[in-house]
Amino acid sequence: MAALDFCLTGLAAGKTLPERLRAERRKRSMSLRDAAEKTGLSPTTIASLERGGGSVASLLRLLAVIAPNARRRAPERSYWGQGDKEDRDIRFTPVDFMANIYAAFGEIDLDPCGHPLSPVIARRRILPSDGGDGLVDDWSGKVAFVNPPYSQLLRWLRHAHDQWRAGKVETVVCLVPVRTDSAWFHQTLSADADIYLLQGRVRFLDIRGKSQQTPFSLMVLTLGxxxxxxxxxxxxxxxxxLTRSVTAASGAHRASPAIVRQPLWTVAPQ
Structure with missing residues (x-):
């Protein structure tokens, strides 16, 4: 059972599934013998489940008694699940969200992920409809705002980081899903980036003008x-x-090798 990789709702709180099973049984004032009589399992089997052992079949029998309303929680997506395949990546950053970006970071010089219908106000937009490609064309300006196609998230973050390190833009502000599992993210990007974890979900507009809440958590990732x-x-x-606990070495857009190998964040005091 320790190899299972899913989360359940409808169970008592705890750090692990075995811990939550034990807490749920005790919350119902059941001894191991009581639970065994109701489930048809042996006390030894139930004790094994509460230590991370046992089988899925035994787990389901135990849940049916101590947590009949428990359900598997769907994994959080980091992509849009609605829309036609060709426009699934086209979601427009809300006007009210952008107002706070302008207020904090200033006017946007470059939108490399531009779209003719996007409400993002930028001095320069790279538009695929005009033959532009934000992953190929050089970036420029003081502030770039990046709300990339999430199906190509890592590719866009790599390019944004490269353009910033090359000095093409002073500051990059990215609105992206909280997806930090790649080795490159931890070994390279995290040495230079600051991350703001957003509370709640953001409602975007799709190409048809329909409002849709993100099915995943978002963060604002900044460079510079x-x-x-x-x-x-x-x-x-x-x-x-999330403030980096180490600082970059002197020199524009440079991090020491030690920082690249050991990127860490700490929670900034509020």
Missing amino acids: ATPEQKDCYAELVPGFW
């Missing part, structure tokens, strides 16, 4: 943002910054 900009954003938008 100043402390003043970050403080201003935190005052405007619910959430908190």
